[in-house]
Amino acid sequence: MRSRVAVGILLALLAVAPVLAPEYWITLGSYIGLYSLVVLGICLLTGIAGQVSFGQAAFVGLGAYATAWLSTAHGLSPWLGLLAGFAVTGVFALVLGLVTTRLSGHYLPLSTIAWGIALYYLFGNLEFLGGFTGLSGIPTLSLLGFELKDTRAYYYLIWVCVFAALVLIQFLLASRMGRAIRALRGGVVMAESFGVNTRLLKVQVFVFAAIVAALSGWLYAHMQRFVNPTPFGLHVGMEYLFMAVVGGAGYVWGALLGAALITVAKQLLQILLPDLLGASAQYEIVLFGIAMVLVLHRARDGIWAWVAPRVQHWTRPPVTPTAPPPPTHLRAPVAGPLLEVSAVRKAFGGLVAVNDVSFEVRSGEIVGLIGPNGAGKSTTFNLITGLLDLTAGDVRFRGQRLAGLPPQRVARLGVSRTFQHVKLLPAMSVLDNVAIGAHLRSDAGFLRCLFHLERAQERRLVAEAARQIERVGLGPEMLLPAGSLPLGKQRVVEVARALAADPVLLLLDEPAAGLRYKEKQDLAALLAKLRSEGMTILLVEHDMDFVMGLTDRLVVLDFGVKLAEGLPEEIQRNPQVLEAYLGGVA
Amino acid sequence: MDFQIATLLAQDGLTNGAIYALMALALVLVFSVTRVVFIPQGEFLAFGALTLATLQTETVPGTIWLLLVFGAVAFLIDAAVAVIRRRPRALLPAALWNLALPAAITGLAVWLAPLELPLPARIALTFLLVVPLGPLLYRIVYQPIAEAPVLVLLIVSFAVHLALSGIGLVLFGAEGSRTPAFSEATLEIGFLPLPGQSLWVYGGSVLLAGALYVFFGRTLFGKALRATAVNRAGAKLSGIRTAFAGKTCFFLAALIGVASGVLIGPLTTIYYDTGFLVGLKGFVGAIIGALASYPIAVAGALFVGLLESFASFYASAYKEVIVFTLIIPVLLWLSLRTHHDEEEE
Numbered sequence: 032m033r034s035r036v037a038v039g040i041l042l043a044l045l046a047v048a049p050v051l052a053p054e055y056w057i058t059l060g061s062y063i064g065l066y067s068l069v070v071l072g073i074c075l076l077t078g079i080a081g082q083v084s085f086g087q088a089a090f091v092g093l094g095a096y097a098t099a100w101l102s103t104a105h106g107l108s109p110w111l112g113l114l115a116g117f118a119v120t121g122v123f124a125l126v127l128g129l130v131t132t133r134l135s136g137h138y139l140p141l142s143t144i145a146w147g148i149a150l151y152y153l154f155g156n157l158e159f160l161g162g163f164t165g166l167s168g169i170p171t172l173s174l175l176g177f178e179l180k181d182t183r184a185y186y187y188l189i190w191v192c193v194f195a196a197l198v199l200i201q202f203l204l205a206s207r208m209g210r211a212i213r214a215l216r217g218g219v220v221m222a223e224s225f226g227v228n229t230r231l232l233k234v235q236v237f238v239f240a241a242i243v244a245a246l247s248g249w250l251y252a253h254m255q256r257f258v259n260p261t262p263f264g265l266h267v268g269m270e271y272l273f274m275a276v277v278g279g280a281g282y283v284w285g286a287l288l289g290a291a292l293i294t295v296a297k298q299l300l301q302i303l304l305p306d307l308l309g310a311s312a313q314y315e316i317v318l319f320g321i322a323m324v325l326v327l328h329r330a331r332d333g334i335w336a337w338v339a340p341r342v343q344h345w346t347r348p349p350v351t352p353t354a355p356p357p358p359t360h361l362r363a364p365v366a367g368p369l370l371e372v373s374a375v376r377k378a379f380g381g382l383v384a385v386n387d388v389s390f391e392v393r394s395g396e397i398v399g400l401i402g403p404n405g406a407g408k409s410t411t412f413n414l415i416t417g418l419l420d421l422t423a424g425d426v427r428f429r430g431q432r433l434a435g436l437p438p439q440r441v442a443r444l445g446v447s448r449t450f451q452h453v454k455l456l457p458a459m460s461v462l463d464n465v466a467i468g469a470h471l472r473s474d475a476g477f478l479r480c481l482f483h484l485e486r487a488q489e490r491r492l493v494a495e496a497a498r499q500i501e502r503v504g505l506g507p508e509m510l511l512p513a514g515s516l517p518l519g520k521q522r523v524v525e526v527a528r529a530l531a532a533d534p535v536l537l538l539l540d541e542p543a544a545g546l547r548y549k550e551k552q553d554l555a556a557l558l559a560k561l562r563s564e565g566m567t568i569l570l571v572e573h574d575m576d577f578v579m580g581l582t583d584r585l586v587v588l589d590f591g592v593k594l595a596e597g598l599p600e601e602i603q604r605n606p607q608v609l610e611a612y613l614g615g616v617a
Numbered sequence: 618m619d620f621q622i623a624t625l626l627a628q629d630g631l632t633n634g635a636i637y638a639l640m641a642l643a644l645v646l647v648f649s650v651t652r653v654v655f656i657p658q659g660e661f662l663a664f665g666a667l668t669l670a671t672l673q674t675e676t677v678p679g680t681i682w683l684l685l686v687f688g689a690v691a692f693l694i695d696a697a698v699a700v701i702r703r704r705p706r707a708l709l710p711a712a713l714w715n716l717a718l719p720a721a722i723t724g725l726a727v728w729l730a731p732l733e734l735p736l737p738a739r740i741a742l743t744f745l746l747v748v749p750l751g752p753l754l755y756r757i758v759y760q761p762i763a764e765a766p767v768l769v770l771l772i773v774s775f776a777v778h779l780a781l782s783g784i785g786l787v788l789f790g791a792e793g794s795r796t797p798a799f800s801e802a803t804l805e806i807g808f809l810p811l812p813g814q815s816l817w818v819y820g821g822s823v824l825l826a827g828a829l830y831v832f833f834g835r836t837l838f839g840k841a842l843r844a845t846a847v848n849r850a851g852a853k854l855s856g857i858r859t860a861f862a863g864k865t866c867f868f869l870a871a872l873i874g875v876a877s878g879v880l881i882g883p884l885t886t887i888y889y890d891t892g893f894l895v896g897l898k899g900f901v902g903a904i905i906g907a908l909a910s911y912p913i914a915v916a917g918a919l920f921v922g923l924l925e926s927f928a929s930f931y932a933s934a935y936k937e938v939i940v941f942t943l944i945i946p947v948l949l950w951l952s953l954r955t956h957h958d959e960e961e962e
Contacts, residue, residue: 081768083772085775126945127945130945130948130949131948132952133952134948134951134952135767136767137654137767137768137771138904138948140654140768141654142945144656144897144900145897145900145901145941145942145944148894148941149941149942152935152937152941153935156934156935156938269775269776272775276772314787316779316780316782316783317783317784319776319779320776320777320778320779321776321780323772323773323776323779324758324773324776324777324780327769327772327773328761328762331765331769
């Protein structure tokens with residue numbers, strides 16, 4: 032509970048400060064709050080979802096100008112100004128997000144740079160926004176008939192907003208969407224395979240961060256009661272990013288820490304530097320630039336990364352074992368094979384990696400896909416699950432065409448997989464990793480997760496993840512970071528994650544690699560048990576003992592071509608297969 | 618608008634566009650070899666033009682301090698590495714490159730600056746003073762984090778831009794400068810006057826673009842540089858020294874930057890922060906070429922120059938808005954062309 036004590040002390044300090052501190056420090060506190068809001072958005076966007084924006088200051092500007100213009104030129108209520116600010120910011124962020132979501136990661140920051148400049152000049156040149164002189168005479172805010180004119184009252188308003196944003200972000204991060212957001216950084220392929228619409232999610236996170244920035248702008252406009260383009264320029268956008276990086280972009284508390292540190296440091300520098308160096312030149316900007324380079328060289332995860340292990344106890348909601356399982360797939364019996372792979376072909380330029388391969392998998396059987404390295408086994412998997420586009424041929428699952436469907440649609444139909452190169456999020460617990468598998472078994476969207484209205488569903492997802500972890504025998508490791516497990520066990524975590532999706536067809540890419548003998552036996556027993564419960568499994572494996580004892584049928588690939596198909600004992604005697612594997616010695 | 622105004626605008630746009638094209642070339646070059654999105658590219662343009670302008674007043678430019686400090690810092694890093702790795706023999710070349718060379722250049726500048734020199738000599742001195750900053754910058758800032766993700770390198774680049782533009786203000790002051798034209802001659806084609814300086818800009822751009830094309834397309838060393846970008850580990854295993862590749866690349870980028878500054882100096886007043894916007898306009902051009910294609914980047918940058926020129930005629934207050942908003946349709950177009958999500962890092 033130490034973390035709760037720390038938060039309590041912080042809240043108490045923030046609440047008491049205005050009574051004790053002089054006006055100057057309260058104003059500084061208000062600014063720290065305003066910056067914290069923006070930086071909170073950046074932490075979610077950059078530190079957690081892995082997207083970079085230099086243009087958050089421009090979004091602050093949209094929020095500020097929207098309310099400034101509506102309340103001065105049209106005499107409308109600041110609350111309407113807030114809504115208008117949200118709407119305008121939302122639309123702009125949506126457009127920027129949509130045009131960059133399919134491109135590599137550096138296009139979003141580049142577009143936010145261009146955007147930050149364009150918006151700065153737009154603010155400065157639109158006559159109705161007062162040009163570079165800006166707009167003045169913005170009214171104060173009134174809340175429940177109480178006018179927030181006083182510096183202290185406004186300070187409280189700002190910090191209430193900061194903590195509201197902080198709590199909402201914590202809710203979001205502890206939900207199914209939160210797990211998916213964490214997967215955006217380095218786990219896009221995996222997340223897609225479990226039904227996460229990563230492109231949409233990226234845009235949602237970007238829009239959310241922009242809206243939080245707009246809230247900060249709205250508060251700023253009614254606090255200053257004056258706006259001009261300067262605080263919304265590109266360099267300020269960089270400063271926000273700097274706050275996030277220094278504080279620790281991967282942590283929400285890092286946002287508050289970074290905003291406070293940089294704001295205070297800047298104040299001190301502005302007081303001290305002219306005395307020290309005699310001139311009012313931009314020494315502080317030089318120092319900032321150098322400090323930023325040093326931080327990124329030496330402490331890329333920020334200060335909070337150093338604080339976190341000392342203060343924090345991750346108090347994740349405990350597993351509720353009594354929670355009913357989340358909804359399952361309908362398993363209406365199908366006529367004919369469950370999976371039909373017909374003459375699939377994949378060419379990478381001139382190289383044909385999979386060459387007209389056909390096979391079937393029937394309900395309730397375990398089929399092994401074997402072959403030497405480079406035979407095209409994993410490529411075949413990727414063709415079935417939609418990670419790669421077919422060059423030619425057809426894949427049908429329960430009679431429905433899979434060709435052309437993106438991975439998240441294939442996942443939705445009940446196909447679930449593991450990866451040859453383990454794709455776990457190493458910093459997240461085994462439990463959270465496995466819960467990503469159950470992503471599609473809840474329909475709680477971004478907003479419901481943000482306001483934590485999915486408690487019941489979330490409990491069921493987590494309980495289900497815990498059940499699958501127990502089932503594969505990793506109960507004791509449930510709360511450890513997935514990256515701390517040995518590779519063999521990480522593979523088993525992948526199996527649990529695939530099971531959490533409640534698959535109809537399970538695709539396992541070398542699940543036994545790196546396991547010890549006993550662990551292999553356990554895994555084989557588990558897979559046999561799954562089969563007896565009606566699960567259908569297609570697996571790629573190199574360990575012949577494992578495959579021979581377990582599978583009902585084998586398909587052999589070599590150089591992208593199907594070499595043979597049949598019962599394990601037939602394959603064992605097949606001269607062509609022996610030739611491919613052993614070079615014809617036998 | 619009549620035809621004459623249109624041709625004048627086009628000529629103006631192409632001149633600026635040629636400079637943007639040089640920026641774009643340098644950006645593509647740096648990105649494709651080191652994966653660094655080099656935001657401070659424009660600072661080299663400003664430093665080049667302002668150093669030359671200072672030399673024109675027969676004073677020693679403040680650039681010498683930057684050169685000496687960069688050299689000293691780079692030497693300290695190299696020396697620390699040499700000590701940690703117990704390779705004392707590396708100290709001598711480090712001292713030569715990082716201490717002796719900047720000191721020699723500084724000495725030359727202090728000696729030559731007050732003399733009445735012809736313009737080409739001053740230009741040569743400008744190159745000597747500013748271009749070494751490129752490889753030194755790579756050594757100090759980028760080489761220690763060469764393996765970092767693109768996004769980290771991008772944030773670092775922005776920080777470097779902040780620091781350099783602040784330093785620019787300290788070294789050169791807030792006033793802008795203009796350097797004398799290479800030639801006052803004006804070429805008349807029909808009714809269209811082509812100022813000699815514009816011809817220099819066109820010629821210089823075409824020459825540099827051609828040289829880069831030959832270097833990367835035709836020489837083994839150029840191909841080795843490209844290999845570094847594709848696969849650092851693989852390049853290392855094939856015997857390519859990636860640190861040297863990075864330094865070479867930043868040397869070329871600084872060279873292009875200074876050349877652009879020297880070329881554009883007589884055409885427009887350069888302030889310490891002019892380079893940033895010029896560099897970013899080069900970026901818009903480079904993005905049209907997806908930060909990968911040299912010819913498309915050049916064409917894109919020329920288009921940006923033309924767009925800006927015509928925009929300043931129709932809506933001069935909004936010319937920056939129009940130029941930078943261009944990035945939205947460009948990204949949309951790139952996005953539609955991309956079939957699959959680009960690979961995550």
